[in-house]
Amino acid sequence: MPSLASHLHRARRVTVGLTLGGLLALAEMVQVVLLTPIHVIPAARAPIEAFGGKLVDLNRRRLVAYLNLDDLLFVRPTWQRTESYLARRFIVGLLGAMVLTLIVIGLGSAVIMGWQVVDGRPVGGGKEGNTWYEIGAIAVLGLVLLFGAVWTLIGVTIIERALAVRYLGPTEEELLRRRVSQLATTRAGVVEAINDERRRIERDLHDGVQQRLVALGLLLGRARRATDPGRTEDLLRQAHEESQQALRDLREVTWRVYPTALDEGGLRTALEGVAERSGVPVSLRYELAGRLDLATETAAYFVASEAVTNALKHGGPSRIEIDVAVEGEGIVVAVRDDGCGAADSAGSGLSGLASRVAAADGVFVVDSPEGGPTVVRAWLPVLVGV
Known part of the structure; x- marks a missing residue:
């Protein structure tokens, strides 16, 4: 008050x-x-x-x-x-x-x-x-x-x-002109976001899973040629570990393409998975009472997931906070980390998020002063009441 x-x-x-x-x-x-x-x-x-x-x-x-x-x-x-x-x-x-x-x-x-x-x-x-x-x-x-x-x-x-x-104020004609311009910009952003996503998936498969499978093949080949039983057992153990790591990498790629937890448990469950897979402590404050429409949940998930990934990759934080709450006729997803700050909003990761949020008629803001903290905030309209 x-x-x-x-x-x-x-x-x-x-x-x-x-x-x-x-x-x-x-x-x-x-x-x-x-x-x-x-x-x-x-x-x-x-x-x-x-x-x-x-x-x-x-x-x-x-x-x-x-x-x-x-x-x-x-x-x-x-x-x-x-x-x-x-x-x-x-x-x-x-x-x-x-x-x-x-x-x-x-x-x-x-x-x-x-x-x-x-x-x-x-x-x-x-x-x-x-x-x-x-x-x-x-x-x-x-x-x-x-x-x-x-x-x-x-x-x-x-x-x-x-x-x-x-x-x-703007006339109906001016509003229509603004909307057409906004839609054209949004469409271009969506196309660019899709292309970025394809390039990222290709890069993850090439630099991650593919390299693991190549290493697995080499280990199996060396195991077949080995004459010492002890050496063969050691190589097979390494091959088994490499196969397990390849599965984990492949699972990570599929999660970043589309998390099945969204269909099974909703946004809260998917974000809890993001927190569990993070290398640093992640706290989740989730204040939504019910399920959202699938498009909003997907956009909110990727905002939180990519923001956490970007913080771990570039910020070096010791703690990350994810907040999801209702604001007006939509929801707000905010990710805060205590890293070094100075995040580049024009970088591929954050600019891709901005395009994804713009495609949903949302608002995307990055506040990252030198020395931190960094706050990534996205407002997304909700098609179905929360």
Whole structure:
């Protein structure tokens, strides 16, 4: 729950934002009332549109800095949308400025009347003394007016946000264009992630399993040619150990291609397998109540598995933590290690994870300062409720 200090800080920011909005309303009124009518003159169009664009840009900065609006929601509006926005915004801005002015006047009057009561003088400068009934009535009336003024400011803030989203936000056409661009980028990322995965599997089979099988064949060949029974037994023992290691390597490759534990026990079981196979202690904090859709579980598993592998390979950690929790309409998978840090997010491992997460319409972030710790965090939307 937010503290009183955070509420006061937010109230101060909103007050500053509305005050600046009131000052901008004066310039916006000049734009709408005086300059817009002469916009039909060709020579005046460029400076008038530039001035309107400057007012919109100032409002955008004010809304982002003081009213907590996301800067990504804004686009450069057309002249028609700019004028529609400013024509409505300056009325709202003036309303906010008037309410703030009344609040300041009211608070100043309350301070003066309070001092008069403490000093024993009649409230308002009259000649007769004050009764407690009159003082109480004035106090209650002041509180009611203050309550109404505060809620009016809240309404002004809501209208400010709504106008910005309506006139300065992206149109349906712009949203569609962004989505098409995002899908094209995601598709390219998926293709690249698949190619990286194929290259990794080929490399694991060539450098791992294949080399084990070659060594196994050599040992068996030497055992067949050996004449000393003791030597033959020793070579067969080595061949048996090599075959067991080849099986373990092959099992590791198949786990990295697709873990069967996802089908059998779900994401928790698969992540417990990741923790068990790790060479350093791995703690798992899993806060999901039920099963996820298979696509989300697979993406979450590979984020955790590859992040752990990357940490063991490059970070030299002594401990790794895996957290899986619900956040909004999706889940968060976070892997934290106490290694040396300075992880390269553009490297093949982490960039492949970023592509995999982007393909699922998720968000992937790597925080790895020099000296650690490294935190790999992925947010993934959930198709089926958790």
